[in-house]
Structures are given as structure tokens and as C-alpha cells.
Amino acid sequence: MLDPAGPAAQHVSSLWWAMFFGAAFLFALVMVLLAIATRRPRLLAAWSERSWLVAGGLVLPALVLPPLTVYGLVIGERATPVASADVLRVEAVGRRWLWEFAYPEQAPEGARTRTVLHIPAGRPVDVHIRSEDVIHSFWVPRLAGKMDAIPGHVNVLRIQVDQPGVYRGVCAEFCGLEHATMSFIVRAHPGGDYANALREALEGTTP
Numbered sequence: 001m002l003d004p005a006g007p008a009a010q011h012v013s014s015l016w017w018a019m020f021f022g023a024a025f026l027f028a029l030v031m032v033l034l035a036i037a038t039r040r041p042r043l044l045a046a047w048s049e050r051s052w053l054v055a056g057g058l059v060l061p062a063l064v065l066p067p068l069t070v071y072g073l074v075i076g077e078r079a080t081p082v083a084s085a086d087v088l089r090v091e092a093v094g095r096r097w098l099w100e101f102a103y104p105e106q107a108p109e110g111a112r113t114r115t116v117l118h119i120p121a122g123r124p125v126d127v128h129i130r131s132e133d134v135i136h137s138f139w140v141p142r143l144a145g146k147m148d149a150i151p152g153h154v155n156v157l158r159i160q161v162d163q164p165g166v167y168r169g170v171c172a173e174f175c176g177l178e179h180a181t182m183s184f185i186v187r188a189h190p191g192g193d194y195a196n197a198l199r200e201a202l203e204g205t206t207p
């Protein structure tokens with residue numbers, strides 16, 4: 001998650017670091033106050049109880065929380081898939097306990113790959129996620145945030161990979177005894193090789 005491999009994951013990572021430094025700053029501030037309180041209590045007594053409550057309980061949160069909230073909202077908005085002509089559509093179906101992937105734009109109905117999702121590098125991909133039984137969650141930490149796989153409902157997650165390679169994914173919602181083994185792989189092929197690679201992967205899977 002902290003080693004992002006695409007634009008969506010980059011946003012998540014930036015938000016994580018912003019939250020981390022925000023929290024680290026507050027933690028350091030509280031520790032400094034604690035140290036002063038134990039060593040030089042008179043320094044702090046100069047402020048009335050009321051001033052401490054107003055400064056620490058109102059002013060400080062008002063300075064810290066709104067910027068983090070706004071930043072989180074902006075990042076969330078950017079992670080939302082917007083219509084674009086270049087987007088490739090794939091389908092991810094979760095069920096206890098494996099992921100299957102279909103390619104409605106590239107392959108005939110029913111052709112699916114198991115536990116390996118093939119995508120082209122350098123191109124946005126909308127993953128249409130659903131479940132055939134309980135709630136699962138589709139998560140490729142280096143590519144994007146998590147998205148729930150819900151029975152009877154399709155959620156769409158935009159992913160994009162900058163470089164060809166192999167990216168590990170997991171089910172991020174406890175879904176039963178073998179939840180921990182419900183992992184998968186995203187294989188990103190160079191754009192020009194994608195059609196061939198997918199055809200090879202699908203060979204023999206068409207019913």
C-alpha cells in the first residue's frame with residue numbers, strides 16, 4: 001500500500017502519509033505537554049483550565065481536522081471512476097473462496113480466468129465487482145483502495161498500473177474459514193501484448 005504502482009494507489013498513499021504526519025504531529029505535541037507537565041508544572045499553570053479546554057478541545061481540532069477531512073474528500077473524489085473512452089472493462093466475481101475474472105469486451109461470455117486477473121499496463125481498467133454468496137472485498141494494495149463485493153449488486157473500482165508486472169491481491173473482508181487463502185494476482189501486460197496474453201490465458205476456459 002505504501003509502494004503504489006498506479007495513480008489510484010498513489011492518492012491512497014498520499015492520504016495515508018498526510019494522516020500519518022497529522023497524527024504524528026499531534027502525538028508529539030501531547031508528549032511535549034506531558035513532559036512539561038511532569039517536569040515544570042508551573043509553566044502550564046500559567047494558563048487557566050478553561051484556556052486549556054478551549055485551546056486543546058476546540059481550537060486545535062478546528063485547525064487539524066477540517067484540512068484532513070477536505071483532503072480525504074478530494075482524494076476520494078479523484079478515486080471515483082469517471083467516464084472515459086479509454087477505459088477497459090473487466091469483471092471480478094468473488095465466491096467462497098476464490099476470485100474469477102471475466103472479460104466482456106475481449107472474450108466470449110463464460111470465458112473466465114481463475115485467481116489471475118489480466119490487464120494491460122498504462123491504461124485505466126474498471127473492475128466491475130460482485131459476489132455470488134457472501135460479502136467479500138477486492139483489494140490490490142499496490143493498485144487501489146478496497147471495494148466490497150456484494151451479492152446482487154455491482155461495485156466499480158478504477159485501477160491502473162504504470163508498469164507491467166505481477167501485483168498481489170487479497171479478499172479484505174472476512175468471509176468464512178478459508179478467507180485467508182482467498183488471494184489472487186493481477187498480471188499487467190505491456191499494452192501491445194495484452195490481447196495475445198489474454199487469449200493464451202483463456203485458452204480452454206470457454207465452455
Ligand SMILES: [Cu+2]
Pocket residue numbers: 094135136137171172173174175179182
Ligand atoms: Cu472473501
